[in-house]
Amino acid sequence: MKFFIDTANIEQIKEAQDLGILDGVTTNPSLMAKEGIKGDENIKNHYKNICEIVDGDVSAEVISVDYEGMIKEGESLAALHPQITIKIPMIKDGVKAIKYFSDKGLKTNCTLVFSAGQALLAAKAGATYVSPFIGRLDDISSNGIELIAQIVDIYNYYGFKTEVLAASIRHTQHIIQCAEAGADVITAPLNAILGLLKHPLTDAGLEKFLADYHKLNG
Numbered sequence: 001m002k003f004f005i006d007t008a009n010i011e012q013i014k015e016a017q018d019l020g021i022l023d024g025v026t027t028n029p030s031l032m033a034k035e036g037i038k039g040d041e042n043i044k045n046h047y048k049n050i051c052e053i054v055d056g057d058v059s060a061e062v063i064s065v066d067y068e069g070m071i072k073e074g075e076s077l078a079a080l081h082p083q084i085t086i087k088i089p090m091i092k093d094g095v096k097a098i099k100y101f102s103d104k105g106l107k108t109n110c111t112l113v114f115s116a117g118q119a120l121l122a123a124k125a126g127a128t129y130v131s132p133f134i135g136r137l138d139d140i141s142s143n144g145i146e147l148i149a150q151i152v153d154i155y156n157y158y159g160f161k162t163e164v165l166a167a168s169i170r171h172t173q174h175i176i177q178c179a180e181a182g183a184d185v186i187t188a189p190l191n192a193i194l195g196l197l198k199h200p201l202t203d204a205g206l207e208k209f210l211a212d213y214h215k216l217n218g
Contacts, residue, residue, distance in 0.1 A: 001179050002056070004187035006167065008035045008046065012190045013053050019193075024056035026109070026131075026167065026187040028087070029063055044080055051081040059109045059129075061087035062097075070097040078106050085109045085128060090118045095125045102126025109165065119151040123160040129185065134178070135168035144168070145177045152182040172196055 002023035005016045008031040016022040027050070032038075037046050047060050058081070062073040070093060074086040078101075085107040088094045098108045102125060109129040110122035114137060122130045132151060134144025144166075151164050163184035169175060172195030178186045 001183060002163075002185040003193060004056075004059075004165070004185055005193065006031070006169070006187040006189055008032050008037065008050075010049065010053070013050060016190055016193065017053055021193075022054055022056070023185070024058060024085075024187075025050055025054055026059040026087070026165075028061045028111070044077075047077070047084065048080055051083045054083070056083065057085045057107060057109075057128075058083050059085045059087040059111075061111065062089075065089065065091065065093065067093040067096050070094065071100060074101060074106070074108075087111050087131075088127075090114075090122065095121050098122060098125040098127050102128075111167070114147070116147065116150045116154060119162075119164075120154060123155060123158075123162040127162050129163050129165040131165045131167040131187075133168035134166055134174060135170040137168075138170065145174075145181055148178055148183050149181040156182075172198075 003021050004024040004026050005013055005022060006026045008027045013025055032043055037043055050058050060077045062070045064070045064073050077086055078084050086101055087109045088097050090110055090112050098110055101108050107128040109131055110127040111131045113119050113130055113132045119130045132147050137144035148166050165185040165187060166178040166183040167187050169186060169188040169192055172192050175186050175188055175192060
């Protein structure tokens with residue numbers, strides 16, 4: 001399973017990269033705004049800076065909601081760097097845009113997916129990734145992990161090459177559940193990824209090992 005970090009924060013991206021487990025980055029307009037990045041040129045430069053840090057795909061989201069706008073914006077984003085994946089919303093014109101970019105050999109990430117039917121359309125259009133938002137489903141008393149498993153089963157049954165990228169991850173346990181459900185990729189905040197490192201028995205064991213060493217060696 002690939003690990004992406006869901007942020008536009010350069011320091012967090014560097015920390016995840018230094019950990020040696022980072023496969024890519026996802027961003028969105030909200031994450032850019034959180035970092036105070038505004039203006040088309042500044043946003044584009046920020047994407048290029050991220051691509052210089054990581055080795056894998058970097059999702060850059062369009063803000064247009066019409067077909068022509070998404071095509072123009074997506075082509076501009078893809079021209080920034082070979083690692084850029086064009087992030088397209090799951091709407092009618094978005095599916096048409098995914099098909100266009102797929103035919104051009106450009107990578108796409110279909111975002112804001114909340115049902116198996118939406119995921120099926122994204123795969124049919126040739127999306128590189130499909131991003132079901134599991135946390136937002138959990139927020140309305142639906143089961144996001146069940147959706148991941150359902151999409152994985154459908155894709156495996158029909159041999160779709162689209163990768164299931166579990167998004168809107170709220171906590172560390174979501175990552176484990178996505179792995180069990182067969183997600184190809186997870187994208188998560190840094191704190192959720194670092195949570196995988198933690199276990200009280202690891203801390204207690206290390207503390208005892210060090211205490212025993214110092215008892216004998218001063």
